[in-house]
Amino acid sequence: MTRLSVEMLAADTVEPITSAGHAQLGIAVLLGIAVIVLLITKFKLHAFLSLTIGSLALGAFAGAPLDKVITSFTAGLGSTVAGVGVLIALGAILGKMLADSGGADQIVDTILAKATPRSMPWTMVLIASVIGLPLFFEVGIVLLIPVVLMVAKRGNYSLMRIGIPALAGLSVMHGLVPPHPGPLVAIDALGANLGVTLALGVLIAIPTVIIAGPLFSKYAARWVDVPAPDRMIPQRASEELEKRPGFGATLATILLPVVLMLAKALVDIVIDDPDNVVQRTFDVIGNPLIALLAAVIVGIFTLLRPAGFGKDRLSGLVEKGLAPIAGILLIVGAGGGFKQTLIDSGVGQMILEISEDWSIPALLLAWLIAVAIRLATGSATVATVSAAGLVAPLAADMSTTHAALLVLAIGAGSLFFSHVNDAGFWLVKEYFGLNVGQTIKTWSVMETIISVVAG
Template identity: 90%
Template sequence: MTRLSVEMLAADPVEPITSAGHAQLGIAVLAGIAVIVLLITQFKLHAFLSLTLGSLALGAIAGAPLDKAIVSFTTGLGTTVAGVGVLIALGAILGKMLADSGGADQIVDTILAKAGGRSMPWAMVLIASVIGLPLFFEVGVVLLIPVVLMVAKRGNYSLMRIGIPALAGLSVMHGLVPPHPGPLVAIDAVGANLGVTLALGVLVAIPTVIIAGPLFSRYAARWVDVPAPDRMLNTTGGSPQTPAQRASEDLDKRPGFGATLATILLPVVLMLSKALVDIVIDDPENTVQRVFDVIGSPLIALLASVLVGIFTLLRPAGFSKERVSPLVEKSLAPIAGILLIVGAGGGFKQTLIDTGVGQMVLDISEDWSIPALLLAWLIAVAIRLATGSATVATVSAAGLVAPLAADMSTTHAALLVLAIGAGSLFFSHVNDAGFWLVKEYFGLNVGQTVKTWSVMETIISVVAGGVVLLLSLII
């Protein structure tokens, strides 16, 4: 979601499709989530079907006309797939290129050689944090997943020991540090200084990502001890392809480490360039900014990386032109289910929003008499739990508490933004498309995803919120 579209969302709230009261909406939310969890865990129904039925149950119990509930669900599904679907597909293609060319092996071997043993989770969180600074969460996930899975497989690590630090780095950057859309909207809403917010955001992010990443991953690996799923790795006949197998296919040559890293970082550089130009020029009509808005968009940046990868990854590995198209085709098959599940999660989220659940939480919280930073965090938490969207939680909470920033100092206004961002990350569950993205990529069931991803997100939210409150007392 672009900054412009988020601002439009904040400025133009959608009229609810039902006139249900707060009690009825609360029951509808609980019932909808219960239907999803029950169908998946007890009846073993596919998550796509479960989310679809749960959305319809939510709309029906909330008193929404069935046709409008269907429109809400399909609109959310379409919007989510439009936003992340192409990015997931391009990321899958790039991941397949990295795997089949040996580029992923090159990166994994280099990382294992430089940061083996206990330092590996710390290396992963550092890489994820740096890459996640300019990237949308979904883009960072699709870029890092091949590396995470290969490191876990080749290094014989628990998947959670490696995956949790990477996810923590990406999530913390997404929720707390501009130029991500959520923090930018909150900065505008409360009139905070972007530079001060960026500096304090990084300061809050450091202890948060350490605790939620490498430290928590020790426990997550004990709670959920699962191997890297073969279906998301480079496979031949269902098992990881070894260098010997690649050699038998005349693919024994690997692309260089520098070329591989440059290909992966190309979209990072393009998107970071766009963010910097937007901040420096800040004129949508400026020709330079418009050019960077195009080349730095996630779609173009990832597409450019894929096209460059043909020459930097596939050609050095011995791929002929005839082999590129089959590789792309094979890379798309494993993500079909992921796309549908992520889309259905977005549909469920949109149904929650359109039935007025987000507004219900805002109405209930208006009379809370607590400190401004804690109030902002709690409101964002409540909306996040109800809607599943960190961006919606950030936009709604920022709009509600913006008047409180009028008499705040520059640093406290920035901390108000960070309190909102921290709350927006609280306990991702079945109404969050990110929940299903992580579940499917890592091959987990719902319970395992809650024990790892959901708990990690909660730790991020609580630790970041605590650090923000602590900073408010000393600066």
């Protein structure tokens, strides 16, 4: 997807489910978020139930018909699970294969042998940035987190000291560097040059990821000192394996989805013709679902066979790999449901209407609009599309460099302070075994640092 116009996306939008004014809608958003936080922190209610109740409360406070609120919530939950759930499941299966075959141990042992304690955070941010270049954030998470958790556990490192650099590398690539969908949408809307935006995006990404990753992780590790959660670390089979797959075969299996998705992105940029057979072929094999599925199938031959696994053990391995992620899928899905309820209530449109009267420099205006929509809806994509559509007229007389910087300002703003209305917030919380407060102190602050530094 190299050309996705804002007009096409706007055509798909529907009328808000409530006719509430700006004041009532703003209060409803604050109260809805407050209900979720209160239920989780004060009453210790499960996050899935809290998000469900909070979504219904938001609709009620905004004066929306309950049936429409339910429809919005279930649609958001369904689309989130459809888009992310299968990827999480495939990633869990691949992680279990890596663990039981000894492949993950091979990777972790090699990293621990090569990297010193001082260089470990820098090693993780480099790995995450390279892997995150062609990947969606959620795909990078499911590929990297098992390795992050095992490195932290085996090397006795602080989880935040290792995890924050990995998350920073993934997030910066996702928000600032094409061929990720967000930057591509903004490039198309503003008529910016893709090559110039890519070059400037990488240039800005380097200092941003250093500050938000290895440097901030020192403070995050002091604020939140938690061990790697055992329930999220793929457990080895009880018996010791006589042999395990080689480092090269294991690394090639992990990188296979990365290569396939990167190839798709490059073909989309070079050919840019939806009817071209080559592009359509790479659109299929570079789809995240197909790419991860291919890695799982290849892993049977590169990981399980060398470790002596027979066909009879594959079914049990898949079942054990999927078991720990049921709760995560529900929580992430409910986060998507809450986000969709916000969007359908007209929160994004409210921000756009309010911002029309702001008289400030174009770059700052674009960043602030993206920040406001990100805070209100929890969606970086919605923030990017909405902000790009609003400031597009300003880019008409801009130089090539200035237009590219406008794209990056929007991308930076779209990452600002992820919190309870963002499905990514819950994904990080559950994978790292954190509570809401700890997630805000680490993940949310890291996202804010990225947004401010890059903006």
